[in-house]
Amino acid sequence: MTTTESRQSADTMLDEAWVLSPAVALRPEPFGAMAYHFGNRKLTFLKKRELVMVVRSLGECAIVRDALVQAAIPEAQWTAYLAALRSLAATDMIRASEGKALDD
Numbered sequence: 001m002t003t004t005e006s007r008q009s010a011d012t013m014l015d016e017a018w019v020l021s022p023a024v025a026l027r028p029e030p031f032g033a034m035a036y037h038f039g040n041r042k043l044t045f046l047k048k049r050e051l052v053m054v055v056r057s058l059g060e061c062a063i064v065r066d067a068l069v070q071a072a073i074p075e076a077q078w079t080a081y082l083a084a085l086r087s088l089a090a091t092d093m094i095r096a097s098e099g100k101a102l103d104d
Contacts, residue, residue: 013082014065017097018058024093026052035093042091051084058094 023039032046053071061067088094
């Protein structure tokens with residue numbers, strides 16, 4: 001996958017609805033949080049409090065873009081946050097929300 005393809009793939013996530021997996025527990029830590037998946041037994045460290053805010057707000061927001069805005073993440077940093085969210089999705093820490101859709 002080229003860098004351009006990767007960026008386009010990440011950018012599509014902005015307009016998608018995602019939620020914290022129901023099998024995941026977040027434990028607050030001074031550095032951010034620990035995320036533990038009770039199904040696959042994965043432990044992930046969220047090393048930024050801002051990322052924790054984004055992940056927690058996914059379920060409240062219609063789309064990822066709204067979660068980034070709500071957490072006051074500067075748009076210049078969205079690519080890095082989308083990469084982090086993609087990484088969390090790869091281990092089922094977050095998952096696409098089937099119950100929410102973007103109204104046009």
